[in-house]
Amino acid sequence: MAARQPLPFDPIDEARRHWEDRWDGGAAMAAATSIVRASQIVVAKVEEALRPFELTFPRYEALVLLVFSRKGALPLGKMGERLQIHPASVTNIIDRLEAQGFVTRIAHPTDRRTILAEITDDGRRVVEEATKAIVAVSLGLDVLSEREQNAVTRLMRKLRLGHGDFSA
Amino acid sequence: MAARQPLPFDPIDEARRHWEDRWDGGAAMAAATSIVRASQIVVAKVEEALRPFELTFPRYEALVLLVFSRKGALPLGKMGERLQIHPASVTNIIDRLEAQGFVTRIAHPTDRRTILAEITDDGRRVVEEATKAIVAVSLGLDVLSEREQNAVTRLMRKLRLGHGDFSA
DNA sequence: CCAATGTCAGGTTGACTGATATGC
DNA sequence: CGCATATCAGTCTACCTGACATTG
Numbered sequence: 001m002a003a004r005q006p007l008p009f010d011p012i013d014e015a016r017r018h019w020e021d022r023w024d025g026g027a028a029m030a031a032a033t034s035i036v037r038a039s040q041i042v043v044a045k046v047e048e049a050l051r052p053f054e055l056t057f058p059r060y061e062a063l064v065l066l067v068f069s070r071k072g073a074l075p076l077g078k079m080g081e082r083l084q085i086h087p088a089s090v091t092n093i094i095d096r097l098e099a100q101g102f103v104t105r106i107a108h109p110t111d112r113r114t115i116l117a118e119i120t121d122d123g124r125r126v127v128e129e130a131t132k133a134i135v136a137v138s139l140g141l142d143v144l145s146e147r148e149q150n151a152v153t154r155l156m157r158k159l160r161l162g163h164g165d166f167s168a
Numbered sequence: 169m170a171a172r173q174p175l176p177f178d179p180i181d182e183a184r185r186h187w188e189d190r191w192d193g194g195a196a197m198a199a200a201t202s203i204v205r206a207s208q209i210v211v212a213k214v215e216e217a218l219r220p221f222e223l224t225f226p227r228y229e230a231l232v233l234l235v236f237s238r239k240g241a242l243p244l245g246k247m248g249e250r251l252q253i254h255p256a257s258v259t260n261i262i263d264r265l266e267a268q269g270f271v272t273r274i275a276h277p278t279d280r281r282t283i284l285a286e287i288t289d290d291g292r293r294v295v296e297e298a299t300k301a302i303v304a305v306s307l308g309l310d311v312l313s314e315r316e317q318n319a320v321t322r323l324m325r326k327l328r329l330g331h332g333d334f335s336a
Numbered sequence: 337c338c339a340a341t342g343t344c345a346g347g348t349t350g351a352c353t354g355a356t357a358t359g360c
Numbered sequence: 361c362g363c364a365t366a367t368c369a370g371t372c373t374a375c376c377t378g379a380c381a382t383t384g
Contacts, residue, residue, distance in 0.1 A: 006335040010325065011250055018236040025303040031317040032210045032307035034324035036225075039207030040252070041331045042200045056373070057204075068186040077341060082179055084208070089375060091343055096373095113341045113383045135193040139200035143330025144323065149199040152323050155316055156202035157178065162311025163209045167174040224349070245365060257351055259367055264349095281359045281365045340384075348376080353369100360364075 012037070035156075045140030049133040053126050054100065058085065060134075062093055063102060063127045066119040073118035075108065084165075102126055180205070203324075213308030217301040221294050222268065226253065228302075230261055231270060231295045234287040241286035243276065252333070270294055 012033050020026040046057055055063070061083055066072055074082075080090040094117050097103040102123035108114040119127075141149055160166065180201050188194040214225055223231070229251055234240055248258040262285050265271040270291035276282040287295075309317055328334065 006332045007249065008334070009336050010328075010334050012321070012325070012328075015232075015236065023299055023303055025306055027314045027317040027321070028303075028306040028309035031309050031312070031320040031324075032214070034321045034328070035203060035210055036207045037252070037333070038324040038327050039204045041327065041333070042203055045331075046200070058374075064183075068183065075341085081175070084205070086375065087342065088344085088377085092374070111341085111384070115342065131191055135191055135196075138193055138196045140331065141196035141199050141327070143327055144199070146195045148323055148326070149195040151319070152199040153180070153195070153202045155312065155320050155323075156199075156206040157180070158316070159206050159209065159309070159311055160178075160180075160202070163213075163308065164174045165205065165209070166176070166178045168177050226350070243365085254351055255366070256353085256368085260350070279360070279365085283366065338384105341382085342380100343382105344378105344380080346377090349374090350372105352372080356366100356368080358365085358367105360362105 042140045045137055046134055049137050050130055052133070053130045055126070055130055058083070058089075059093055059097055060127075060130060062097065062117075063119060063123055064131075066103070066117060067124065067127050071118075072124075073106065073116040075114045075116055077114065079117060097123070210308045213305055214302055217305050218298055220301070221298045223294070223298055226251070226257075227261055227265055228295075228298060230265060230285075231287060231291055232299075234271070234285060235292065235295050239286075240292075241274065241284040243282045243284055245282065247285065265291070 012030055015033065016026050016030040019029050023029075043057055046060075050056065050060055062079060065079060065082055066074060076090045076094060077087065079094075080087050083090075085093070094103060094105065097117070098105060101120060103117050103119055106116045106118050108116055144152065161168075180198055183201065184194050184198040187197050191197075211225055214228075218224065218228055230247060233247060233250055234242060244258045244262060245255065247262075248255050251258075253261070262271060262273065265285070266273060269288060271285050271287055274284045274286050276284055312320065329336075
């Protein structure tokens, strides 16, 4: 890990001042940069909690999606849609989860083209334990009040909606 | 690119309901997932705008940092601190920018251990053009009002502060 | 025949670790 | 001497593109 002692000032704030001396869209730039940086923080925090279980964020998300499904199994294509990841990435992630014994590939009952990923008992166990670890650090969001967390969710929802993530 | 037609419902909202049936911290989970997804959207939007210039987000950030510096040059170590990236990644990114002719490595005037990255005239030109392209799409933030953008920046600032990004 | 599904090969980026050379 | 700076080799995850086999 890099040394990274905290800077004595907010680097995004400073960048915004420089930006507005030259270009338009300072507010958008500051918001965008803040979101990207916040995401790095959250991912780092979650992956740190996941490390003992040898899971990454994307692989954990895939397992949770399976736990939430009625039958504990979903077609690979559907998983890609939900998790917003490329078909080739789905193959890769399921490969790894299968090698770890957290998932099995099974045949679709009617459509022989599609393959289902089914979570195993080991998979369910690791999700329970990993989730405990993640909740224990509040996914890095503990520095915000629940009210603020919900404000974040609302603002990000509007952004996602505006970019066609969903259509409600 | 994946097909990704929009889902007819908010997947994070649905995940939150499932989550709260089983575990604590639903608000934190929804906020964290929203931030990560929003970041993916912003990065995709910005990288799309940067593609014609053969720049990625991290490389563009590095160039902008140099433009904002007084002398158009900074020690590699200092760049890593500011951009929150690993020393080895700094070497890698400056390698690429140098190969593209946007940056040159020059000696530090007094400390012979440190190396400065200095932006070239070509580098300055590409930043100007790339920034126009990025501002034209408001970094993907155009779906939020300026008031909302500032609310985002404020909330993310609190998160970053709470995680030691800076100390003001 | 065309569309959909998943896999595979091959390439890119960025990040990390650990070792190393150089200079303060 | 210890510490700082940057590089290098090697590894890893995830992403993308394009081609392909199988099936509907």
